[in-house]
Amino acid sequence: MKDSTAAMLVSFSLFVFPSKNPLSYIRKSEEIDEKEPTKKKEIRPSPALLPWKTAQSRLAWDVVLLLGAGFALARACEVSF
Numbered sequence: 001m002k003d004s005t006a007a008m009l010v011s012f013s014l015f016v017f018p019s020k021n022p023l024s025y026i027r028k029s030e031e032i033d034e035k036e037p038t039k040k041k042e043i044r045p046s047p048a049l050l051p052w053k054t055a056q057s058r059l060a061w062d063v064v065l066l067l068g069a070g071f072a073l074a075r076a077c078e079v080s081f
Contacts, residue, residue: 015055020046 022045 014050015048015052017049018046019049022046
């Protein structure tokens with residue numbers, strides 16, 4: 001394993017882990033709605049720490065591709081000599 005593996009794991013986990021404690025939804029889902037006592041409250045899961053739409057709009061993709069291409073070119077030069 002290299003440093004890039006740890007970096008990819010951390011960045012991937014931002015898209016997976018929820019932004020709030022998921023166990024709080026279990027407790028809240030058991031509560032009864034005050035307006036309609038026969039119904040339970042509708043609880044939605046929290047979004048991820050980093051939603052994909054935010055990553056798409058705010059990340060400088062041109063810089064990421066430029067750096068990736070530079071690293072790939074450098075590695076190709078190392079291997080070929």
